[in-house]
Amino acid sequence: MKKKSNFFSSKYFSLLIIIVALLIIFTIWSKGMMLKPLNIRNILNNVVLLSFIGIGACFLMLYGEMDISSGAIGSFSACMSAMFAMNYGIPDGIAIILALLIGCVIGFLNALMINKLKFPPFIATMSMSYVLQGLGYLLVTALGVSIKKLPTFNFLGDTKFFDNLVPMGVLISILFLVVYGLILAKTKFGRTIYLCGGNRLAAKLCGLNPTKLSYILYINSAFLASVSGIMYVARVKTALPTALTSYQFTGITAAVLGGVAFGGGSGNILGCALGMLVLAVFNNGVSTVGFNANYTTVFNGVLLIVGLALDAINARRSARKVVTSSLASLSKEKSENKA
Amino acid sequence: MIKKITTSRNFYLFLFIVLIAVIFTIINPLFISADNIRNILYAASITGVMMVGMANLLISGNMDLSAGAVGCFAAILGSYMINAGVPWVIATIGAIGFGVLCGLLNAFMTYKLGIMPFIGTLGISNVWSGLAAVITRQASVTLTNESFFVFGSAKIGNLIPWAFLYVVILCLVYTFIMKCTKAGRKVYMCGGNRNAARLAGIKVEKVSTVMMCNCSGLAALAGMIMTARMHLIHYQNLQTTSTMGAMTSALLGGVAFGGGSGAMGGAFLGLMLLTIFKNGIDIIGCNEYVQIMFNGILLAAAMAVDYFNNLAQQKSLKAKNEESAKA
Amino acid sequence: MAQFVEFSGIYKAFPGVQALSDINFRIDGGKVTALIGENGAGKSTLLKVLSGEIRPDAGTLTINGEQVSFNHPNQAIKAGISVIYQERQLVPMMTVMENIFIDDLPANKFGILNRKELKKRTQEILDKFGLKISPTELVGRLSVAHQQMVEIMKAYRRNSNIIAFDEPTAPLMDNEIDTLFKIIEELKAEGKIVLYVSHRMAEIFRITDELAIMKDGKMVTTRKTAETTESELVSLMVGRDVGDTYKNLVRNDNIGEVMLDVKGLTTEAINDVSFQLHRGEVLGFAGLVGAGRTEVMRALFGVDKIVSGEISLEGQNVKFASPKEAIEAGVVLCPEDRKEQGLVLPRSISDNISIPVLDKLKKGLFMDKKAEIALADEGVARYNIKTPTIDKRTVELSGGNQQKVILARWTSAKMNTKILILDEPTKGIDVGTKAEVYQMVCDFAREGKGVIFISSELTEVINVSDRIIVMHDGHITGEVSRAEATEESILALAMK
Incomplete structure (x- = not known):
């Protein structure tokens, strides 16, 4: 049996249209500022940082949970890597790897609180984010750490391709998106996420291990957040304990806009990536035409709620479809049996 | 009797409060100076007013992560009103009214749009x-109204701020309502077993809406009290730190995250514990970031204590059931 | 004042099943009426109509001649109806007294609770019931039996005129049952209408005055308790025209050696269960709800913890610590609740079929889409699953098709299933699909596999199984071969 697929009526196409529309609207509104190379690079830089956190958020949301410590973990890893390299003289490549490892450990602790100690995920990750923020400030103070002359960081942050237009970060982002996208869509592991997210108990009774998956997902989310942190430091050359806080919320919003539903019903990395582009273009456009950053916060909040409301309404509609569909197939069966 | 006290959570909270007060005093005798006690009580009062609303909302089985933001915005509106000549009492009531509207919005989002309260708020x-x-263009909104200032900063004998008494009064009033009135018991039922409440004829959605409005309204009041005392309101005041402070106090005090248990008394002790801890950390020279860290640690500790408590209770319940099955 | 409740022409259907057909039934006050029937007879549905949980498709309910109609269970409560279900509806963190008076807390005109009166009235009820429970104890801390008593006291306090009990004595001790019956006698003396749903014959003969017997959603007849016997009741409850459903069933005649040997299996819920399953055999497990059959299978499948006992599969000692281990060894389970435990509803048919064999459907690092499609296609064809595509989400399928998806999953080409455990596989499925499922079960046996078939429907379990094991209260009460089995004998064993 062949799958029915129609690209033009899919939600990916609508998202693409929205991105293009936003670009057009904001370009006109900003009298062309929007499409200047510097601005395009800004958008791309934002998407880069958003992408890693967004992937982590996407995976966890499909499983049915949320990690609100990603922003803090990212900032913390950023500070750790900078601190190791600058204050302790550790070769920066090693410092980066250490920071990533620390991120993984934090993710493991999150999973431990949630699975072993049965903390509500929200509270576990919320307290973790507080602890990390405080710890971050303690270690690097509000001034943060500035990095100078570190080859690996410079490589990651300063290298550009295609005539100074596309930063290294974009390539890494695309790499991660493709790899994670493939993992989610095509591997057994990805399938497991959808299954455990859809019905944890049924998955367990079929031989899967939701608890193990939970650990992997939280460690993964923390790891990805740390990657964001490293990329941030690499480009901006300063690490602050609150560097990535705003990306926390935007990551979740991007996933919701991209059609990721809580609990494995639908959603994938492609939608997520498009959602990120929508958000990045939107946020950049808003600030390019002159609104200050606070308007962005407001609009993001509204977008999240609108996205969630559409999700919920959709879910209700398909629930109704289920009832009518099962009644229809039932009467069809009855008439077939009579024949 | 003795056993009842020693097994009560409030007893241990109280002990803990005394313990850390003693420790901090030893480290720095200024801890129990009149000035510092006044500071502690001031700090407790803002979070405290918000906590009253948050604790009761948690008991009813819901939550509201926007309390701090609502409180700040409501206080800004109230300040504009005062600056425009509106009497401060009316402005305060107006701010609270705005808070209530925010609560209605939250309820609409949760029940009519079907969005999960956690992420919606x-x-x-x-x-x-x-x-x-x-709307403040990132500048503070300052006030010059003298009587409003008194509302926020008056003290008894230079030690106990009236603001703190507001918290105490609110706690007492809400304790009374929640424990001694039919309406209050209904809130516990909604949080404790939604279906049982529904069968008993309770309109769970209505109760939840009322509690949400209550939470946001009190958050607005907290904002106004803070504005009154500081003479100004800044767009970064309150926000997440207050919301989490209120929630942590409630959770420390025994209010269960899923609803149905806990009371103002415990939450009040939780509030004092949190505030004294924060203040102590400040006094001994640690910066505010350590406070933030300890906020997180305390929150996790409160949950962990609950987990082990539950585990113990389940074990004893199992033993009880096995016993009666054998008999 | 002679009270009565009357059901007239009540019909109720659910997707796939006509739960109630033309129920005409009058219950009078001043006596205790039993409602009996085997599982699926419609007793719970009728109770739910009475309590306002469900609205009937047709027919009327009248109380003392006046027609009533409920949109919400609370309206039924206000009309004087209290139904005490097996699942308790209590608020665990609140006190006994608040739970008993949950919808009628004594308060003054300002709404302020009158604690003293609440405690006094609760104590009165506790004394009447002879229970040593403190009114201020938290309900969540009481034993299961005491919680049940609180539920009963709640109904008593409501002073309802119509009280229905659904298997009330299941968690109670003997002396508590005596107390309960004393209370029921008093309710009777006060002229109240008492409906008593139970499977326990001893109790029915002890406490009830009249009996109403239901079967397959219809009211069969009524009897006066004093004028009937247990065996007459059993035969009224069963004995139906089996029709063609089983006439064409092709069974397996080639039953081989012992493949599964269970000795002394004990868990929290079951006690000393021992049985054997032969190759090519369909072993039925009969019994009433709560008999412990599902619990036996959960222990076999690695879900519940085994306290003691031995299991040997094809001569090897096994003890599965998780479903994964059981599946690898070839033991699979179709759970009773297919929606909550069997299917990942938001996912497609194809996804659901491939869950246990994902590892075998790989091509390098990725899933082999072609192989998956082939597997799903084969399952859909073999089980005749009615769907336009294999990508249809299982939530949109009818109950029968959903069950087939689960069967397809466990018997797919990539599985090496040796023993198929089916827990109530035809629940909520229409007759036509049921017949298909029966044939699939027998086909599976013919392949030399073992099948364990749990069912509460007597006709089904008798006609499909080669041998039937009957359970009651967590242990095995008997074993009958298909040749010897009659519905009466099985039911008798199930209620022993």
């Missing part, structure tokens, strides 16, 4: 946060 808190920054 997270989203909305961004909206109010951002709007606060936008």
Whole structure:
């Protein structure tokens, strides 16, 4: 049996249209500022940082949970890597790897609180984010750490391709998106996420291990957040304990806009990536035409709620479809049996 | 009797409070100076007013992550009103009214749109946060109304701020309502077993809406009290730290995250524990970031204690059931 | 004042099943009426109509001649109806007294609770019931039996005129049952209408005055308790025209050696269960709800913890610590609740079929889409699953098709299933699909596999199984071969 697929009526196409529309609207509104190379690079830089956190958020949301410590973990890893390299003289490549490892450990602790100690995920990750923020400030103070002359960081942050237009970060982002996208869509592991997210108990009774998956997902989310942190430091050359806080919320919003539903019903990395582009273009456009950053916060909040409301309404509609569909197939069966 | 005291959570909270007060005093005798005690009580009062609303909302089985943001925005509106000549009492009532409307909005989002309260209120808190920054153009809103100032900063004998008494009074009033009135018991039922409440004829959605309005309204009051005392309101005041402070106090005090148990008394002790701890950390020279860290640690500790408590209770319940099955 | 409740022409259907057909039934006050029937007879549905949980498709309910109609269970409560279900509806963190008076807390005109009166009235009820429970104890801390008593006291306090009990004595001790019956006698003396749903014959003969017997959603007849016997009741409850459903069933005649040997299996819920399953055999497990059959299978499948006992599969000692281990060894389970435990509803048919064999459907690092499609296609064809595509989400399928998806999953080409455990596989499925499922079960046996078939429907379990094991209260009460089995004998064993 062949799958029915129609690209033009899919939600990916609508998202693409929205991105293009936003670009057009904001370009006109900003009298062309929007499409200047510097601005395009800004958008791309934002998407880069958003992408890693967004992937982590996407995976966890499909499983049915949320990690609100990603922003803090990212900032913390950023500070750790900078601190190791600058204050302790550790070769920066090693410092980066250490920071990533620390991120993984934090993710493991999150999973431990949630699975072993049965903390509500929200509270576990919320307290973790507080602890990390405080710890971050303690270690690097509000001034943060500035990095100078570190080859690996410079490589990651300063290298550009295609005539100074596309930063290294974009390539890494695309790499991660493709790899994670493939993992989610095509591997057994990805399938497991959808299954455990859809019905944890049924998955367990079929031989899967939701608890193990939970650990992997939280460690993964923390790891990805740390990657964001490293990329941030690499480009901006300063690490602050609150560097990535705003990306926390935007990551979740991007996933919701991209059609990721809580609990494995639908959603994938492609939608997520498009959602990120929508958000990045939107946020950049808003600030390019002159609104200050606070308007962005407001609009993001509204977008999240609108996205969630559409999700919920959709879910209700398909629930109704289920009832009518099962009644229809039932009467069809009855008439077939009579024949 | 003795056993009842030693097994009560409030007893241990109280002990803990005394313990850390003693420790901090030893480290720095200024801890129990009149000035510092006054500071502690001031700090407790703002979070405290918010905590009253949050604790009761948690008991009813819901939550609101936008309380701080609502409080800030409401206080901004109230300040504009006062600056425009509106009597401060009316302005305060107006701010509270705005808070109540926010509560209605939260309820609409949760019950009519079907959005999970956790993430819905997270989203909305961004909206109010951002709007606060936008309409104040990131500048503080200052006030010069003298009587309003008294509302926020009057003290008894230079030691106990009236603001703190507001918290105490609110706690007492709400304790009374929640424990001694039919309406209050209904809130516990909604949180404890939604279906049982429904069967008993309780309109769970209505109760939840009332509690949400209550939470946001009290958050607005907290905002106004803070504005009154500080003479100004800044768009970064309150926000997430207050919301989490209120929630942590309630959770420390025994209010269960899923609803149905806990009371103002415990939450009050939780509030004092949190505030004294924060203040002590400040006094001994640690910066505010250590406070933030300990906020997180305390929150996790409160949950961990609950987990082990539950485990113990389940074990004893199992033993009880096995015993009666054998008999 | 002679009270009565009357059901007239009540019909109720659910997707796939006509739960109630033309129920005409009058219950009078001043006596205790029993409602009996085997599982699926419609007793719970009728109770739910009475309590306002469900609205009937047709027919009327009248109380003392006046027609009533409920949109919400609370309206039924206000009309004087209290139904005490097996699942308790209590608020665990609140006190006994608040739970008993949950919808009628004594308060003054300002709404302020009158604690003293609440405690006094609760104590009165506790004394009447002879229970040593403190009114201020938290309900969540009481034993299961005491919680049940609180539920009963709640109904008593409501002073309802119509009280229905659904298997009330299951968690109670003997002396508590005596107390309960004393209370029921008093309710009777006060002229109240008492409906008593139970499977326990001893109790029915002890406490009830009249009996109403239901079967397959219809009211069969009524009897006066004093004028009937247990065996007459059993035969009224069963004995139906089996029709063609089983006439064409092709069974397996080639039953081989012992493949599964269970000795002394004990868990929290079951006690000393021992049985054997032969190759090519369909072993039925009969019994009433709560008999412990599902619990036996959960222990076999690695879900519940085994306290003691031995299991040997094809001569090897096994003890599965998780479903994964059981599946690898070839033991699979179709759970009773297919929606909550069997299917990942938001996912497609194809996804659901491939869950246990994902590892075998790989091509390098990725899933082999072609192989998956082939597997799903084969399952859909073999089980005749009615769907336009294999990508249809299982939530949109009818109950029968959903069950087939689960069967397809466990018997797919990539599985090496040796023993198929089916827990109530035809629940909520229409007759036509049921017949298909029966044939699939027998086909599976013919392949030399073992099948364990749990069912509460007597006709089904008798006609499909080669041998039937009957359970009651967590242990095995008997074993009958298909040749010897009659519905009466099985039911008798199930209620022993």
